[in-house]
Amino acid sequence: DAKTTQPPSMDCAEGRAANLPCNHSTISGNEYVYWYRQIHSQGPQYIIHGLKNNETNEMASLIITEDRKSSTLILPHATLRDTAVYYCIVRPNSGGSNYKLTFGKGTLLTVNP
Amino acid sequence: KAGVTQTPRYLIKTRGQQVTLSCSPISGHRSVSWYQQTPGQGLQFLFEYFSETQRNKGNFPGRFSGRQFSNSRSEMNVSTLELGDSALYLCASSQRGDTTEAFFGQGTRLTVV
Numbered sequence: 366d367a368k369t370t371q372p373p374s375m376d377c378a379e380g381r382a383a384n385l386p387c388n389h390s391t392i393s394g395n396e397y398v399y400w401y402r403q404i405h406s407q408g409p410q411y412i413i414h415g416l417k418n419n420e421t422n423e424m425a426s427l428i429i430t431e432d433r434k435s436s437t438l439i440l441p442h443a444t445l446r447d448t449a450v451y452y453c454i455v456r457p458n459s460g461g462s463n464y465k466l467t468f469g470k471g472t473l474l475t476v477n478p
Numbered sequence: 479k480a481g482v483t484q485t486p487r488y489l490i491k492t493r494g495q496q497v498t499l500s501c502s503p504i505s506g507h508r509s510v511s512w513y514q515q516t517p518g519q520g521l522q523f524l525f526e527y528f529s530e531t532q533r534n535k536g537n538f539p540g541r542f543s544g545r546q547f548s549n550s551r552s553e554m555n556v557s558t559l560e561l562g563d564s565a566l567y568l569c570a571s572s573q574r575g576d577t578t579e580a581f582f583g584q585g586t587r588l589t590v591v
Binding site for chain 2: 399407408409410411414452465466467468469470
């Protein structure tokens, strides 16, 4: 799986948009970008994933650059409950015999009142 | 529908003992993966089971083993416990194991004393 680089920490004011960047310059054509978050003392939670088009769901938006070497997760109106470690993961989404998520250090997002 | 259920939530064991952790996936999900999370190493993949077969294994010693039953429930076992095995053990379930998002349980907090 391609390696990802994320800032170790970020702050955001409550009610403002949180933009979390991720670099994945070695991403290959069949690899998707996945985002998960882990709130303290809980299991990771799936947020969103995409291949090359921008994606949006009820939790967040994912913007992938045209060259696919970086992406940004956007939480449009951050709340205190969004304080968590956010993981950007790049992996294939093809059928096959293995399923594995390789977690890096992630970004600790702290939403401040 | 019910989420991923892990039991027990907390466990204290003595060095040299063995321990068995249980994971019940979301109904209809056939893939179960296990992860270990420690402050030093972060989230690390242990193994993945699909339809009672281990399909992928992480870089852990043979003391770590697992199995999956016909109802997709999975157990992992750690024998001859070491202090370093103290960690949060997480399991994740998905439908096919390779093309869908993983849903994680709350984890089992194991403390080895």
